[in-house]
Amino acid sequence: MSYWLLPAIWRYAKDNRLHSQSDFFVSKYRSPGLGVLISLVAVVAMVPYLAVQFQGLGIIVSEASYGSISSTVAVFIGVAAVTVYVIISGIHGSAWTSVVKDIMVLAVVLFLGLYLPFALYGGIGEMFQAVNTERPEFLTLPAEGQSVPWFISTVLLTALGFYMWPHTFGSVFSAQNARIFRRNAIFMPLYQLIMLFAFFVGFAAILQVPGLEGTRADLSLLRVSLQQFDPWVVGLIGAAGILTAMVPGSMLLMVSATVLSKNVFKVFRPETSEERVGLLAKALVPVVALAAMAFTLWTSFDLVLLLLLGYSFVTQLFPALLFSLMPNNFVNKWGAGAGVSTGVALVAYLTIFEVKLRGVFPALGSVGDTNIGIVALLVNLIVVVAVSLATRPSTVAGEAGQRA
Secondary structure (H helix, E strand, O other): OHHHHHHHHHHHHHHHOOOOHHHHHHHHHOOHHHHHHHHHHHHHHHHHHHHHHHHHHHHHHHHHOOOOOOHHHHHHHHHHHHHHHHHHHHHHHHHHHHHHHHHHHHHHHHHHHHHHHHHHHOOHHHHHHHHHHHOHHHHOOOOOOOOHHHHHHHHHHHHHHHHHOHHHHHHHHHOOOOHHHHHHHHHHHHHOOHHHHHHHHHHHHHOOOOOOOHHHHHHHHHHHHHHHOOHHHHHHHHHHHHHHHHHHHHHHHHHHHHHHHHHHHHHHOOOOOHHHHHHHHHHHHHHHHHHHHHHHHHOOOOHHHHHHHHHHHHHHHHHHHHHHOOOOOOOOHHHHHHHHHHHHHHHHHHHHOOOOHHHHOHHHHHHHHOOHHHHHHHHHHHHHHHHHHHOOOOHHHHHHHHHO
């Protein structure tokens, strides 16, 4: 997606001297109100994304303490640590910590991903043979629920939504030229190969750790590590995991607070100085952290489903973005705003009331397992087109206006 999408965004942002995701939509649709809506949706989407980091921190602290600290207390500790870290270190601290994090995670994941299959099963192929013999359901997608249509639509959701996050969207503006995006699109997938070794750890845990069902699957890496290694090794693994949660968590907190202060508050109070906007952003950091913590403790989702919920929200910005890049865009601010609002409302409704498309329309079969984010995106698209056409000035009115 980025190979074609990001150069166009970069060129427009450079020509118009834009600085944020909200600025882009405001400029394209000539609507500060749409910019506020985009900003609020982005912050709402980042709450479950933050919950992933906080829940992960809770798991690490609880497991690495050998159960002496409860997961709830561990979440409180994690939220407090990230909040204080953000307020003290700011964006520069996150950048330097990210370098250390990448080195530690690379070392830990490569080690575990190779060591555990060979130590426990005698090899990677042998591991999969053992899992296939004793727990074959772990190597196939189920016929209902997280089935093949769910998997395909989820991959599509993450592909469309990846650059809709305000921190990734905004990072586009800092590039020196458009060629960088195409080079990154070619080489970035290689970086994702590290995930393969994380998968190996998860598969290695299947036959070694009992009860890895539902949300307990999130415990697989640490539980198998606790069984295999001395406490000091578990401490190193936990340290890498904590950095993996703190770095993106701190970035998400900073971006959320900045978006609320600069792209929401300042729109209503344009006379506010940059200094006061900065102070407000710092004050909002603990507010956003508390909201995300409450969501973390309230939800029963596992880590993957939490992240996908965030994607379901933020991907609703994609149709408005895509239409805005067309040479002759017929979509107006009313259509874009209505589409985004409808998509977000539908995701919230289907999630809160646990509505399953297959349950509402049994005739759809496995197609009814399509990710709710994609279902909402299709409705979003219909609303964008319908409202834009319905609110389009008539030709007669336009001609009369020109004669006048």
